[in-house]
Amino acid sequence: MMNELIGYFFVITGIAFDIFGCIGLVRLPDVYNRLQASTKAVTLGTCGILFGVFVMNGFTAVGVKALLAIFFILLTAPTAAHALSRAAHKTGVKLWKKSVIDTYEQGEGQ
Amino acid sequence: MMYLGLMLGLIFCCFLCLYRIFRGPTAPDRAVAVDILGIIVVGFCAILVIFTGRSFLMDIAIAWTLQSYIAVLALAKYLEGKHFDE
Numbered sequence: 001m002m003n004e005l006i007g008y009f010f011v012i013t014g015i016a017f018d019i020f021g022c023i024g025l026v027r028l029p030d031v032y033n034r035l036q037a038s039t040k041a042v043t044l045g046t047c048g049i050l051f052g053v054f055v056m057n058g059f060t061a062v063g064v065k066a067l068l069a070i071f072f073i074l075l076t077a078p079t080a081a082h083a084l085s086r087a088a089h090k091t092g093v094k095l096w097k098k099s100v101i102d103t104y105e106q107g108e109g110q
Numbered sequence: 111m112m113y114l115g116l117m118l119g120l121i122f123c124c125f126l127c128l129y130r131i132f133r134g135p136t137a138p139d140r141a142v143a144v145d146i147l148g149i150i151v152v153g154f155c156a157i158l159v160i161f162t163g164r165s166f167l168m169d170i171a172i173a174w175t176l177q178s179y180i181a182v183l184a185l186a187k188y189l190e191g192k193h194f195d196e
Contacts, residue, residue, distance in 0.1 A: 008112070011157070015119040018150060022126035025146060031138050034130075038146050042123075046153045050171075053156045062159060065168040069152065069175060076179035080145055083186035088138035090190050 007056035014048025017041050030096035031088050039081040047073055113161045120157065123150050141185045148178030 021041030028034045050066045050073075057063035089104055127150065130143040155171035158164070 007160075011116065011160070014153070015116060018123045018153060019119055022123040022146065022150075025130050025143060026126050031136060031142065034139065035142050038142065042146050042149050046149050046156075049153045049156045053159055053168075056160065062165045062168050065165075065172060066156065066159075069156075069168065069172045072172060072175045073149065073152065076175060077145075077149060080179050080182040080186070081142075083183055084138060084141055084145065084189075087141075087186040087189040088136075091138065093136050093138055 003058070004056055007052040010048050010052030010055060014045040014050075014052065017045030017048060021045060030099070031093050032085060032095065035081055035085050035088075039077060043073060043077040113157075116157050117154075120150060120154055137189055141182065141189065144185070145178070145182045148174065148182070151178075 018041070021038045024037030024041060025034050028037055047070045050070045054063045054066040054070075057066070095102055124147065127143045127147045131140050131147075134140045134143060151174055152171045155167045155174065159167045159171075
């Protein structure tokens with residue numbers, strides 16, 4: 001019973017993070033802002049849901065598979081986001097007009 | 111009741127991502143939204159595991175993570191204008 005309560009706490013927290021990340025995806029002004037808001041928040045939220053499944057099931061087959069899925073998400077989501085932002089910068093997507101600095105642009109000349 | 115609330119929260123997330131795919135001014139915007147949608151589907155699989163008890167859905171979640179990663183890397187390479195073996 002206690003395991004289920006703690007698991008539901010993690011699941012609900014994770015879904016709240018997912019919703020905040022998707023609101024950031026809709027509301028922010030720029031590709032790079034949208035990427036950094038939504039990738040970090042949605043990765044943490046989905047890892048929270050999977051950790052809730054692990055807490056509910058313990059070290060059974062389903063729980064260990066949930067831990068494995070957390071490992072893969074933490075490994076792959078930042079890499080995919082980095083590749084996407086690099087591709088966006090190379091195709092010439094402009095920064096938001098109120099952005100103050102672009103260090104990737106400055107470092108490319110060297 | 112709990113099941114309905116959790117599923118409606120994730121479906122709301124999916125509709126926000128679809129809005130960004132529909133409206134996104136540039137191609138990288140749409141690619142970012144597809145990436146986020148792929149991560150949210152893993153959350154759907156986890157919630158279905160809780161409420162239906164079918165353990166094979168967790169295998170689908172792991173496979174979906176890796177497949178979505180490869181798809182987004184291919185999209186990024188395509189946007190960059192390179193070949194895939196580079």
